[in-house]
Amino acid sequence: MPRTLAPILSAAVSAALSVTLALTALTQPSHAQQKTPEPYAAKESLATKPVPQSRGEVQLSFAPVVKRASPSVVNVYASHVEKRSNARANAMEEFMRRFFGEEGGGRGPRGLPGERAQRSLGSGVILDESGLIITNNHVIDNMNEVRVALADKREFEAQIVLRDPRTDLAVIKIKNPTGGLIAMPFGDSEALEVGDFVMAIGNPFGVGQTVTQGIVSALARTQVGSSDYQFFIQTDAAINPGNSGGALVDLQGRLVGINTAIYSQSGGSHGIGFAIPASMVKAVVDSAKGGASTVRRPWLGARVQNVTPDIAESMGLDHPTGVLVANLAPKSPAEEAGLKRGDLILSVDGQAVDDPEAFGYRFALKGIQGQTKFGILRGTDRMTLPVKLGPAPETRPREAVKVRTRSPFLGATFVNTSPAVAEEMQVDFPSEGVTVQAVEENSIAARAGLRKGDMVLTINGAPVASTKDIERLTRNPMGMWEVAINRGGEVLTSVFGG
Structure with a gap:
């Protein structure tokens, strides 16, 4: 609408409100004259809500x-x-x-x-x-x-x-x-x-x-x-x-x-x-x-899981809350803080957490310096544990290797597994094997089903402990390849033709 009409409409609205209030006061029946029916009484209570008292309130705008x-x-x-x-x-x-x-x-x-x-x-x-x-x-x-x-x-x-x-x-x-x-x-x-x-x-x-x-x-x-x-x-x-x-x-x-x-x-x-x-x-x-x-985000070195209704009942909880510590990495901040498997983390710096997602978010916000405090339930005891904040360490060089010889790994890049690599790939640590860092699109490795984050455990029965093993074991062509990988905690074994 044209801008020049706004003041006229505003004045009209204000006048209309004044007339409405006056008529309401004149026509309101008194309690002494007649008993108000129940439905109407409920509507009458709404009249106690404040009405606009000024032009500014009538013209409320964002x-x-x-x-x-x-x-x-x-x-x-x-x-x-x-x-x-x-x-x-x-x-x-x-x-x-x-x-x-x-x-x-x-x-x-x-x-x-x-x-x-x-x-x-x-x-x-x-x-x-x-x-x-x-x-x-x-x-x-x-x-x-x-x-x-x-x-x-x-x-x-x-x-x-x-x-x-x-x-x-x-x-x-x-x-x-x-x-x-x-x-x-x-x-x-x-x-x-x-x-x-x-x-x-x-x-x-x-x-x-x-x-x-x-x-x-x-x-x-x-x-x-x-x-x-x-x-x-x-x-x-x-x-x-x-x-x-x-x-x-x-x-x-x-x-x-x-x-x-x-x-x-x-x-x-x-x-x-x-x-x-x-x-x-x-x-x-x-x-x-x-x-x-x-x-760079803080590394805890622990895997946590949801608290199911059954777990909550077994722990004597009224309802599922917190996250359960399921695994700890050696020499990690979690272990050094005194966390134990089976502990229930209820809060991070006093802010309640109800599932692994909320816990991961709260912990990630803490940065990589200083410390934070976890509210813990261990058995029937409640306690507070200080946890040191710091990034996931590179415990050994990555020594990236890209496979260029014909094999099920052609087009894939591997790195040595460390807490830092595990954190980036969102996989559990400690872990055996070497980690797939990247897979080229439309490569033989991609067609074989290899994914970023997979950990190769063995090739033709030989253990894979470092990227040097990948280089050595894929150097010569083979008529058949048997490969074991860890994907999300599940070990998969596949056989590929040469």
Whole structure:
């Protein structure tokens, strides 16, 4: 509606409210005159709720919050450009693109023939006036060119500073900022409550910066599947493709989450969106500010599991809570702290944990310096144990080996297993064998079913203790290969032809 009509409508609304209140007072029947029926009495109680008392309250708007927060939200355009050497193939591809209007074929971001580009569209949030921006890792995954567009229409090239697939977060930085960047302050995601108002700001479907409003629908959601650390804020603020990496803000315009996923069967918003809490975002950004290209997290050296109703009953608990210590690595912080198998971890620095996902999230936030405190239940005794914080150690060199001879391992890269490798690959330690660090796409190893994180135990019956064993045992071609691997704690044996 035209802006000039707003004051007239406001005055009309105020007048209407005054008349309504006056009529209500005149027509209200007294209790002495007649007994009020029960249904009407229930409605009457609603009249005790406050009504707007001023023009400002009648014109309640989120506009001031949006004005404060929106300059910090950017559009992120990422692309991966591949040079094409076959001129004839490029010409045919260009013809198909022009004739059928195929997106992303034949031309790179600058429209150059002979290039093929994959493109990704998302959002990001400026968190530092130097141009440091947080976004989702899946927005820039496998991309080599990144540009950002600010709310004031300025565009800049950006470089990738840090990728963290485990949280689905990435940090990028504007290469040559010209000033005027507005950083969004962090809010306290730990203080959020279900029912709090929040707003999502991003670039859905590439239509431009868009603001949607809703409430916090749930906290600590763990069955989302978009990262290793399952601990999400759920909101009904509309989140759509392109919103990824955008801001979830509170009513003070502070960042409380990074929008990262939606629950949808059609690809559109169904009122179920998920955001990574600001506390995890801050931990990733602090790593980038410290000059790290990867996020270093504390290592516990223990495997924990869910507490089932049966386990809770056997331990004398009213209901399942905490996480059960199932395994300990020798000389690990867990063992040195005095943790034992069968201990129940109830809290991390006083914050309750109810499942392994919540425990992993809380512990990961503690950093790699100092110590934290676990609330423990051992039998019937409750106690507090201090746990030293530090990164997983490289107890022996990785000595990476890429197999280049014809065998079921051709195209796979192996490293010696250590606590640091086990932490990165999310496998248990101590473990026997050597770990698969990477598998080339469409390689013989990939077709044989080898996966990142697999641990090779034996080859043709010979034990594999180091990457040197891999080199020695795959040096000569064989007519038949018998391979034993450990995958997620299960030992699998397969036979392959030479």
